[in-house]
Amino acid sequence: MFGKKRKLRNDLPxxxxxKKPVKGLxxxxxxxxxxxxxxxxxxxxxMEQYPDRYYVDxxxxxxxxSGQDDLSWIDDIEAYDALFGK
Numbered sequence: 766m767f768g769k770k771r772k773l774r775n776d777l778p779x780x781x782x783x784k785k786p787v788k789g790l791x792x793x794x795x796x797x798x799x800x801x802x803x804x805x806x807x808x809x810x811x812m813e814q815y816p817d818r819y820y821v822d823x824x825x826x827x828x829x830x831s832g833q834d835d836l837s838w839i840d841d842i843e844a845y846d847a848l849f850g851k
Contacts (some may be wrong), residue, residue: 779819780809797821 775805782804784796799807804822 777815777818779821780811780815782811782819783821783823 782799785799785803785807786794787797789795800821808820808822813820
């Protein structure tokens with residue numbers, strides 16, 4: 766009725782894009798904050814590989830593929846019109 770939604774799996778862990786591992790002194794690794802540009806680049810790559818996962822970005826929002834394409838807004842308008850129209 767409202768278009769196809771992509772179902773996201775709850776059993777898979779969340780991918781956090783806010784920090785990235787960086788090699789520090791003496792071979793240790795530490796987590797460093799990523800920039801918005803790096804997060805967008807990493808997210809586009811990971812969304813192609815793992816389309817049914819949740820992502821946490823720099824705004825602390827749960828992000829994922831919405832399952833909507835460029836013209837899905839037409840379906841939403843038609844559903845709204847059917848609900849409140851004559």
